[in-house]
Amino acid sequence: MAEVGIDGIEIRTGKLKLDLAETFAPAQGDDPEKFTKGLGLYTSSFPDVYEDIVTMAANASHRLLDRKDLSLEDIGRIDVATESAFDKSKPVSTYVAGCLEQVFEDDLHHANKGERKFACVAGTQALDDAYNWIRAGRNQGRKALVIATDTALYERDDPGESTQGAGAVAMLIDENPDLVAFSDAQGYGSADETDFLKPNQQFPSVDGKRSMQVYLARMREAMEDFERNGGDTHPDNFALIPFHTPFPGMVRRAAALGFRHCIRGTEVEEEVADEIGHQPREESFDSHDEFLEAQKEYTETLTETEMYSQWYAQTIEPTLAISRYVGNWYTGSVHIARAAGLQEALEEGRDLTGRQLLVGSYGSGAQAEIHAETIQPGWEDELGQLNIDEQIENRRDISFDEYEQIHDVHNHAESIEMDPLTTPEGEFVFDGWGRMGERK
Numbered sequence: 001m002a003e004v005g006i007d008g009i010e011i012r013t014g015k016l017k018l019d020l021a022e023t024f025a026p027a028q029g030d031d032p033e034k035f036t037k038g039l040g041l042y043t044s045s046f047p048d049v050y051e052d053i054v055t056m057a058a059n060a061s062h063r064l065l066d067r068k069d070l071s072l073e074d075i076g077r078i079d080v081a082t083e084s085a086f087d088k089s090k091p092v093s094t095y096v097a098g099c100l101e102q103v104f105e106d107d108l109h110h111a112n113k114g115e116r117k118f119a120c121v122a123g124t125q126a127l128d129d130a131y132n133w134i135r136a137g138r139n140q141g142r143k144a145l146v147i148a149t150d151t152a153l154y155e156r157d158d159p160g161e162s163t164q165g166a167g168a169v170a171m172l173i174d175e176n177p178d179l180v181a182f183s184d185a186q187g188y189g190s191a192d193e194t195d196f197l198k199p200n201q202q203f204p205s206v207d208g209k210r211s212m213q214v215y216l217a218r219m220r221e222a223m224e225d226f227e228r229n230g231g232d233t234h235p236d237n238f239a240l241i242p243f244h245t246p247f248p249g250m251v252r253r254a255a256a257l258g259f260r261h262c263i264r265g266t267e268v269e270e271e272v273a274d275e276i277g278h279q280p281r282e283e284s285f286d287s288h289d290e291f292l293e294a295q296k297e298y299t300e301t302l303t304e305t306e307m308y309s310q311w312y313a314q315t316i317e318p319t320l321a322i323s324r325y326v327g328n329w330y331t332g333s334v335h336i337a338r339a340a341g342l343q344e345a346l347e348e349g350r351d352l353t354g355r356q357l358l359v360g361s362y363g364s365g366a367q368a369e370i371h372a373e374t375i376q377p378g379w380e381d382e383l384g385q386l387n388i389d390e391q392i393e394n395r396r397d398i399s400f401d402e403y404e405q406i407h408d409v410h411n412h413a414e415s416i417e418m419d420p421l422t423t424p425e426g427e428f429v430f431d432g433w434g435r436m437g438e439r440k
């Protein structure tokens with residue numbers, strides 16, 4: 001059976017930029033380094049008044065289909081993953097399909113459409129669904145369009161406010177893919193958690209510190225499950241390791257714990273042991289708390305070794321290159337991490353064809369998924385077509401007053417009128433509920 005995976009990808013950022021160090025920090029009375037050094041974020045993306053999850057998704061999808069020279073007839077399935085849905089019945093994919101039908105002057109009546117929800121991991125779950133649909137032979141030769149789209153906004157003055165972002169990632173899933181092929185091995189870590197939730201509310205209720213602990217716990221479980229299912233996690237196996245990135249500081253923590261876990265019992269652990277000693281083993285301690293303290297100290301020392309620094313610089317750091325400038329995109333976050341890592345590798349001229357990615361997806365509530373992907377021969381051409389750096393560069397830098405207004409507008413405060421800050425050019429715009437997705 002042919003390989004199945006991601007054949008093409010397009011990324012669409014919101015057109016506005018909030019500078020965390022220059023604009024947000026002074027207005028909040030915070031030290032800018034809390035964001036740039038502590039969280040690892042410099043700027044975040046926001047949607048202008050005519051952008052929302054549908055327009056960003058439709059604009060990304062349109063460019064993807066156009067670039068791949070596809071017609072709507074070629075698409076048999078559209079799944080949208082989002083935690084920002086505005087409709088409890090009609091899936092966001094139907095709105096996106098409506099936009100595409102307008103511009104292609106054709107219909108998608110034959111396509112199976114749906115919406116996937118499990119916080120940020122839903123984008124990866126939608127990829128899994130598309131993979132299974134194709135592997136089962138139900139696609140009848142057609143391809144699947146998977147779109148992860150979110151406006152990741154928090155209540156004003158919530159600690160999460162500095163990690164906001166907005167954007168969409170459209171991915172084409174097909175046989176003999178140009179970008180990456182999925183493998184069958186997967187691992188899950190899942191538990192009923194209440195650290196981050198949005199029950200019938202516009203903004204999430206978040207216990208931020210706890211959410212970080214839950215992320216790490218579920219990711220560790222998923223890693224163990226992946227190994228039980230035959231996945232090999234030796235750190236040298238992977239060219240890049242894209243993680244779900246709510247902010248780069250979170251990935252810094254996950255990477256340290258992941259590396260400690262993956263070197264256990266390998267020759268890498270022996271090499272590291274010559275420098276900093278062996279990993280603490282629970283049986284050597286009188287109490288679990290003492291063991292945890294020793295493990296924490298070992299991890300900190302481990303991150304200071306040359307071996308760790310080199311591994312981090314090669315496999316993790318490149319995946320954060322986009323996230324630092326756009327913030328959290330929830331369902332799209334791990335997919336921009338994959339794209340960023342490959343884009344950086346392309347710029348550095350790394351030869352990655354046939355190498356593996358280890359992808360760590362996570363959604364609050366909570367579930368982590370680990371899976372491996374193999375980089376395909378067409379990856380350089382495919383990545384070379386992305387224009388996300390240009391989009392990031394062209395965003396309109398907003399003042400704090402404008403930020404406050406735009407936040408209110410996207411809070412569905414319908415009485416608030418605001419003129420657009422940018423001009424749409426040949427793209428879908430949100431122009432009121434009756435005229436969703438009109439193209440300007």
Ligand code: CAA
Nearest residue numbers: 031033034037038039120159160208209211212215246364
């Ligand atoms: N200079 C340098 N560093 C500084 C600093 C300064 N002046 N001031 C603070 N820092 C550091 C802190 O030491 C801290 O780093 P460490 O965690 O490494 O110690 C970092 O900056 C952040 O500082 P605080 O912890 O004080 O920040 P905070 O109280 O504002 O909260 C947060 C941070 C909990 C992540 C908050 O932004 C939040 O709630 N975010 C939303 C929830 C979230 O993203 N959770 C992540 C896991 S859940 C998930 O991944 C799903 C999802 O997408 C939401």
